[in-house]
Amino acid sequence: MEPEKVRAPNIRDVARLAGVSYQTVSRVLNEHVSIRESTKQRVLDVIEEIGYRPNQAARALVTSRSRTIGVLTAQNADYGPTTSVTAIEHAAREAGYRITITSIASNEYPSIKAALDQLQMQAVEAIVVIAPQVRVLEAIRELDITVPYVTLQNADLGGDRSMSVDQVAGGRLATQHLIDLGHTEIMHISGPQDWIEAEARMQGYLEALNDKDLRTRAPILGDWSAHFGYYAGLELLRLKDFTAMFAGNDQMALGFIHACWDSGLSVPGDMSVVGFDDIPEAAHFFPPLTTVRQNFPEIGRRAVSLLLTELQGGTATHGQIMPELVIRRSTAPPAR
Amino acid sequence: MEPEKVRAPNIRDVARLAGVSYQTVSRVLNEHVSIRESTKQRVLDVIEEIGYRPNQAARALVTSRSRTIGVLTAQNADYGPTTSVTAIEHAAREAGYRITITSIASNEYPSIKAALDQLQMQAVEAIVVIAPQVRVLEAIRELDITVPYVTLQNADLGGDRSMSVDQVAGGRLATQHLIDLGHTEIMHISGPQDWIEAEARMQGYLEALNDKDLRTRAPILGDWSAHFGYYAGLELLRLKDFTAMFAGNDQMALGFIHACWDSGLSVPGDMSVVGFDDIPEAAHFFPPLTTVRQNFPEIGRRAVSLLLTELQGGTATHGQIMPELVIRRSTAPPAR
DNA sequence: CCGTTGTTTGTGTACGTTCACATTCCCGTC
DNA sequence: GACGGGAATGTGAACGTACACAAACAACGG
The missing domain is CATH 1.10.260.40 (lambda repressor-like DNA-binding domains)
Incomplete structure (x- = not known):
């Protein structure tokens, strides 16, 4: 009918x-x-x-404005990135923008280029890059994007196109805390080598130790997972020539603590552990984890507001947010 | 120049x-x-x-096909949903589709309607609904969407429009495991009342207990967070008239275990705990958590493939995936 | 009463693509 | 050597909207 x-x-x-x-x-x-x-x-x-x-398509066609912000992410679903995405979506919607998400299939150049092509085909007006690998940022630099974009990672190469938490400062904060407690033999399990954050946190760790002329060690390169923290921990604890661990993120810290218990070590009695991120679960680890808090939602919000002012012709101040040390129960002075 | x-x-x-x-x-x-x-x-x-x-806009205009799948999410960034989103993005991209994400600002009807309006304005060809509240599904039912959609939650009201993990079976699995170990006094901390999954897991819990004529108790209604699990645990353990806990998700299980230790109870010696989801960290809790695994990526993939076949005029089989019990160290026979 | 100005409404056109249809080309066949 | 017929290419729409410009209308002062 x-x-x-x-x-x-x-x-x-x-x-x-x-x-x-x-x-x-x-x-x-x-x-x-x-x-x-x-x-x-x-x-x-x-x-x-x-x-x-x-009809959005007709509108976009005639105005060549899509009212869309593209988000480029890595393939994984970590707490930090996804929290930022949610914040971005919120901030964008309040400004009358939509978001479209594209993840890169691998870290190789073709994959990155394909993802950016896709975003440009959708005529996004701005791009937020959360993909945290060095290579991704390099690729973006080369591809000279025509729209405003902002990276949520601060590569030195990134210069003024980033809005991020100061990871180096975070690494220093964590390490300094252990030093202040009296530790002199401090180990670090880092994230993967090509990750910007991993590199920066490691740098903070090294700087803090160098400032006090303490022994630095080659950090272990992990993969951010609790599993890695666990198995690396089991291995490292066979020697146990250190009394404190700064883990590159909370998950690895968790795995490392697990390894401590399995190795008969008490945390923080025999071993102090600091994490990074302050995921919501960290307060309920055993023991509750001392860690470095990053304000992910704030980063997402600021990134969007920065892009929006640029879209309106203004020049926005990129910059960094300071992380914050959250002291809980996983750190204590070394046993003597 | x-x-x-x-x-x-x-x-x-x-x-x-x-x-x-x-x-x-x-x-x-x-x-x-x-x-x-x-x-x-x-x-x-x-x-x-x-x-x-x-130019996608021009294409979309003339073909009235946007090659876009809309994803409707809640505002939070839980492990399960975000993992599914990632899987959806992957599956969609392989089929030449893009995804756009909209989150609902609140559970109220206007907010839900606004979100769906936005998706329809973007002329999405299909919609994946991850927003897990009962009211959202009801609203969707009423708004009679004109495009194929699938919910990742199985409301009975959902009928054949869902692709989900069988939460009731999961609840039974967890509870049955505790019964098999010899527990007779089993408590349950559930998720929020209006969440579909919370309701279903609770139902599985009640069914399993009823089957054996064991005492059921009014479950505590939580908010999925580790914090809630902790504080509810502190409260419940003042009576300690139970020997086992089935927590609605892994985070609450973690918080509850934290409360056990703080109350001087050993897990699993004095208290057995089962979680739900099997987040990657669960294997490294103290003790490693017995939990019910959901295959989130699989759900996301299937949802997309289901929508795609419907878009090509086929009729697809909606359905459920069975969850899987993962037994670790947080459960043991009750102390006698 | 007319020109001036300002407010409100209407008409043509362009955006970049695909679809329906028309045309040209090429090749084999009678 | 003209004739079909399929393969390859070209032409005129149309999609739904916003912008530039034009027109109608009202108000106002000299």
């Missing part, structure tokens, strides 16, 4: 029913000033009645 | 440089069969050379 093909109502349908021209409808939609209140209301009534929805 | 406004190259630019008509270029782009290999190559070369990218 229904007509064969129900075409969605368009701006002309609304105009006809409201007894105005399509342009008037367009003006109502775009909140143009010069429109009589009565006609505006009439148009709005019709829109409501027939359930008209503006 | 550069021209004022650099317009992106379009299909006609390509045509001119390749010495063909714009339609021929279009045919190359759409992999039409009747095209000579030599001309096809010539066009592709030009495309490569000038860095031409098809």
